[in-house]
Amino acid sequence: MGHEIVFDYEMVEAIIRILLSAGAGALIGAERMMRGRAAGLRTHIIVCVGSALTVLIGIYAYEMMGGAIDPLRIGAQVVSGIGFLGVGTILIRGRSEVKGLTTAAGLWTTAAIGLGFGAGCYILSALVTIITFVTIFLVARIERQLEMRRKEFQMYLEIDDVIYVNEVFDWLQDHYEIDELDVTAPRTAIHGNVGVELVLSTKEGANAIDVKEAVQSHEHILLALESI
Template sequence: METVTAAVEYLEGINLASITMRIVMSMVCGGVIGIERGKAHQPAGMRTYMLVCMGAAMVMLTGQYMYYHFQTGDPARLGAQVVSGIGFLGAGSIIISGKTKIKGLTTAAGLWTAACIGLSIGIGFYEAGIIATLAVSLTMTQLKKLEYHLIFDDVWLSVYVELDDAVKMTDLVREFSPAGLVIGEVQIEKKRKGFQKAVISLKNTEHKSREAVLQFLEGVEGIQFVKYTA
């Protein structure tokens, strides 16, 4: 027990082992959250989350270093600047598509939370950082399914599709219209030989359930793969 206590106290100080552990742990925690956002084809993915979390950890490490070695500085003030300053990244991930649909709010909130996790790890509050990472990961993955079940008549839906190379948007418009789906915004991600990738915003005018819309899209000729992005 004394050995564990001594090890914890050692890692709470500023030394090579604690610095390495905090940086690596912040990258891992940020990456865990970012993987889900990357799979959802959001603008901020694994590497972005890793960098945000690690950068925040570095701010707290620097503040702690200044306080211990120069008896000056305030780590809390440095952390406060990160919490407020991270907003520019969050704002950059929010996209308005169509006329009323706003995307990227979850990604923006995740970036802000990743920065907060980085601050906790950077100051040596490892337990909170790990628990918060698990909580955010659970929120973004498992609670998404619950949200879909409760909110089943979204007016605007965002889907990721892989299309045959010969398919044109005008063809999809003709296919979607009878089903009450109106194409709002289209973002072509990549074009490869034989198929193309895109993220499409759809207006669900008949308020069909997400399952019904997805089933319809899977049956449309020319669509090889489809899934919701958020």
């Protein structure tokens, strides 16, 4: 009889851990779903619940085998295996625009949260759930506000000699943020000149004419044109 009471208690405890994992996954997944991400509510719930079940299986196997196996060995495979699912959410557009990194990181963290709840680390798992939700929901708004204050200019520059390329790049990085950069053949066809296609980011309020004049003021930049 006593054995049945212990068994029932353990079962209730396991159910609580699974339900907490489902709640944590739902919280994070709902935010991703509202943003139209590939991995949304269902994916995050499944990942979190599956992770919790995995570590529970490891714990029960440890007890059944009398401590002969590592209870976290199965759970450790979740951490590495979730990477394959995360890769499927990442989309690369061009050389400087990557989408889905936050979702991929969220999936990995969701798996860790599930492992935590499954192992009975309620407070830490709940804390990480809150931190993750706040990060992807509130901090994203701050990032968008900062992005709105940036202006990008796609430009073509021509440097008068290859020996000055590093000097010019250092100067540009002191004044602007360089998002993209390609070295090309000079449009003037002058031997020794170096052409550069790049995207410069500046603070809000800057305009193309001001940026062009400022860039062309460098003694080794012969041309500064808006790239077409």
